[in-house]
Amino acid sequence: MGIVVQNLCKRFGAFVAVDNVSFEVQAGELVALLGPSGSGKSTILRIIAGLERPDSGEIYLTGKDVTSLSTQKRKIGFVFQHYALFKHMTVEKNIAFGMEVQKHKKEYIKEKIEELVNLVRLQGYEKHYPDQLSGGQRQRVALARALAVEPKVLLLDEPFGALDAKVRDNLAQWLQEFHKKLNITSIFVTHDQNEAIKISDRIVVINRGRVEQVGAAKEVYEHPRSKFVASFIGQVNLLDAVVKKNQIFIKDTDYIIDNNPLTLPLNKGGQGGCKKGENNDLLNEGDVVLLIRPENIELNGEPKSQRDLPCLITRIHYQGSHYKIDCAINGMSVTVIENKHNIPQGQWHENQRVFLSFRSFRIFRAEEGHERIHEKLKELGYIE
Amino acid sequence: MNNNADAVKLARRENHKGINSSSFLFDQLLSVSFDQTFLSKRKVWRKSLVGKYLLMTAVIGWFLVLIVLPVYGIVKKAFQNGLTLFITSLTTPAAIHSFVMTFWITIAAVIINTAFGIILAVVLVKHKFRGKLLFEGLVDLPFAVSPVVAGFMFIILFGPNGWLGSWFEAHHIKIVYAFPGMLIATLFVTLPFVAREVMPVLLEFGLEQEEAAYILGASKWQTFWKVTLPSIKWGLVYGITLTIARSIGEFGAVLVVSGSIINKTQTATLHIHQEFTDYNYAGAFSAAIILAFASFIILTTMQCIYGRKGIH
Numbered sequence A: 001m002g003i004v005v006q007n008l009c010k011r012f013g014a015f016v017a018v019d020n021v022s023f024e025v026q027a028g029e030l031v032a033l034l035g036p037s038g039s040g041k042s043t044i045l046r047i048i049a050g051l052e053r054p055d056s057g058e059i060y061l062t063g064k065d066v067t068s069l070s071t072q073k074r075k076i077g078f079v080f081q082h083y084a085l086f087k088h089m090t091v092e093k094n095i096a097f098g099m100e101v102q103k104h105k106k107e108y109i110k111e112k113i114e115e116l117v118n119l120v121r122l123q124g125y126e127k128h129y130p131d132q133l134s135g136g137q138r139q140r141v142a143l144a145r146a147l148a149v150e151p152k153v154l155l156l157d158e159p160f161g162a163l164d165a166k167v168r169d170n171l172a173q174w175l176q177e178f179h180k181k182l183n184i185t186s187i188f189v190t191h192d193q194n195e196a197i198k199i200s201d202r203i204v205v206i207n208r209g210r211v212e213q214v215g216a217a218k219e220v221y222e223h224p225r226s227k228f229v230a231s232f233i234g235q236v237n238l239l240d241a242v243v244k245k246n247q248i249f250i251k252d253t254d255y256i257i258d259n260n261p262l263t264l265p266l267n268k269g270g271q272g273g274c275k276k277g278e279n280n281d282l283l284n285e286g287d288v289v290l291l292i293r294p295e296n297i298e299l300n301g302e303p304k305s306q307r308d309l310p311c312l313i314t315r316i317h318y319q320g321s322h323y324k325i326d327c328a329i330n331g332m333s334v335t336v337i338e339n340k341h342n343i344p345q346g347q348w349h350e351n352q353r354v355f356l357s358f359r360s361f362r363i364f365r366a367e368e369g370h371e372r373i374h375e376k377l378k379e380l381g382y383i384e
Numbered sequence B: 001m002n003n004n005a006d007a008v009k010l011a012r013r014e015n016h017k018g019i020n021s022s023s024f025l026f027d028q029l030l031s032v033s034f035d036q037t038f039l040s041k042r043k044v045w046r047k048s049l050v051g052k053y054l055l056m057t058a059v060i061g062w063f064l065v066l067i068v069l070p071v072y073g074i075v076k077k078a079f080q081n082g083l084t085l086f087i088t089s090l091t092t093p094a095a096i097h098s099f100v101m102t103f104w105i106t107i108a109a110v111i112i113n114t115a116f117g118i119i120l121a122v123v124l125v126k127h128k129f130r131g132k133l134l135f136e137g138l139v140d141l142p143f144a145v146s147p148v149v150a151g152f153m154f155i156i157l158f159g160p161n162g163w164l165g166s167w168f169e170a171h172h173i174k175i176v177y178a179f180p181g182m183l184i185a186t187l188f189v190t191l192p193f194v195a196r197e198v199m200p201v202l203l204e205f206g207l208e209q210e211e212a213a214y215i216l217g218a219s220k221w222q223t224f225w226k227v228t229l230p231s232i233k234w235g236l237v238y239g240i241t242l243t244i245a246r247s248i249g250e251f252g253a254v255l256v257v258s259g260s261i262i263n264k265t266q267t268a269t270l271h272i273h274q275e276f277t278d279y280n281y282a283g284a285f286s287a288a289i290i291l292a293f294a295s296f297i298i299l300t301t302m303q304c305i306y307g308r309k310g311i312h
Helices: A041-049 A091-101 A106-119 A135-147 A165-182 A193-199 A217-222 A227-232 A370-380 B002-015 B021-031 B034-078 B082-090 B093-126 B132-139 B147-158 B165-170 B179-205 B208-215 B220-249 B252-258 B268-277 B281-309
Strands: A003-012 A015-025 A030-034 A056-061 A076-079 A153-157 A185-190 A202-207 A210-215 A237-244 A247-250 A256-258 A286-292 A297-300 A309-318 A322-329 A332-339 A353-358 A362-365
Touching: A003 A041, A015 A041, A015 A056, A015 A202, A015 A210, A030 A041, A030 A193, A041 A056, A041 A076, A041 A153, A041 A185, A076 A135, A076 B208, A091 A106, A091 A135, A091 B220, A106 A135, A135 A165, A165 A193, A193 A217, A202 A217, A202 A227, A210 A217, A210 A227, A227 A286, A227 A362, A237 A332, A297 A332, A322 A353, B034 B281, B082 B093, B082 B281, B093 B132, B093 B179, B093 B220, B093 B268, B093 B281, B132 B179, B147 B165, B147 B179, B147 B252, B179 B220, B179 B252, B208 B220, B220 B268, B220 B281, B252 B268, B268 B281
Parallel strands: A030 A185, A030 A202, A076 A153, A153 A185
Antiparallel strands: A003 A015, A003 A056, A202 A210, A237 A247, A237 A286, A247 A256, A286 A362, A297 A353, A309 A322, A309 A353, A322 A332
């Protein structure tokens, strides 16, 4: 077993930063702690490292309870967002630091430095000072320094947060390959869902100090357990709807989305089961919220079936590899992703009447404060 | 070409008199030509050059009156009666004793206030506690209190009938009118320097590097010596330099506390004062030159070290 976090709680004054958090990381796994800023993910990482004391809960590293152990004794590798390199030391001195304080032999240190410098591809930079390196190079030095003491686990706190997009992508991919090679149990904190999806084995989604869902990227994206997870990971459309007489209507209209909601599973948010087939709660009449991914919406000039929704194109945004098309249904906005080649033919233009059909969607009860989530996501810039 | 542009510019300026400035600016932006921009740039440049010369003259003049002339005066006075008198007046037992006294007080003050200053800075920067603001204000107190007043405070405290003085008196330990009192007075006036210079550096340094060191297995003590201290060393060096300079030059507080007894409790500055009031100008100025020279050495060393700072 790699890392076990059990019932972790931490308050700062009246603010609950970490609220009864439990999760496990298997040996050799690369797990992402994903959540918006201020969700407590960094605090969790700092508690695992021993930089913060939890109010309650336990931390196990490779099967050993380390909750009361000092930072120095936990044998952890930690990479900080802003590198935290020792500015007055050269690259090799930085890497040597941990081995020197742990009283390793000189020859061993020399060998290890060479090995690590090769590993992080910084040959020729041994005598450079941190301020003579680029951001990406500094982060690689930080990684080499963390690995020098042969830690049992590696913790990375927004490791690419301070880098620009291109370097970020390269370094993220490199980290993944690197992790495959070394196979060291690792947790990295990020607020970037793409990064989490791309390089992690599993994702722990954190919101307001709580674990919302744990799972592989595919599972979290395709089977979100809560509205928060659904809307935080990937783009999503939120539509108010009503269940009436075994049918789902768009709110305040008579557009029918589905004729047979009783066969649909209901996501309760939080702990409820959400996979098809394990329905534990069939849909009752009342207000609901539909979550539809933009790529699961088909845009047609003519209705293909009776269930297609008539709407108006309000804006077409050029996105480089594709187009993002905003449509309006009864005052609500729906975003559709369209392939590039559909536009030059002049198929779509603004103020055009079109029809939407949903290939798949998820449904959540409305009383879970849909408005608030909507606002929160707007605030974070995940939806417009 | 230049003339032409100048004329155009002038005409435009005339034209736009009385019209609101924003539209004038806008117009200028629209019709700006290469010539004009070039010209206006050169004008600005010429203007700034005049300002530069004016400033330089002012600085040099100030420097001359405040530093160069007084130093020249002292040197001239000291050597007025030849090198022999300069040396004999410096080698009197009283002169030598005073310099030795200043030397030891400075060494002791630097050691104690460096250690204490670092502790003070760490406490004030890294810890939160009640009354921290008041405490921070107290650190600056020696800057605000006149050294003479400070000297009297120590007489009240450590004098033979003072609150603490009577206890020391009973145990036959002399504080005032002796070395310990003089050291305490010097410690008081030099207290803020190290702390005040180290605090901003420590604040900028932050916590992350120390945390990184802990995670790599370094103890608090190792982290302080290998990570924190090297990072704050320039602030520290500067603070120590100021402490040395102030210890050597301190007069008022030490005068009150020491009683200025020749061959016993006279520091170099007190010795100079003594010689001066005794109309022994050669002695006074010779000693003054030595002090000025010491300050000069300290400052130059400091500059050299600062020059190297860029290359680590």
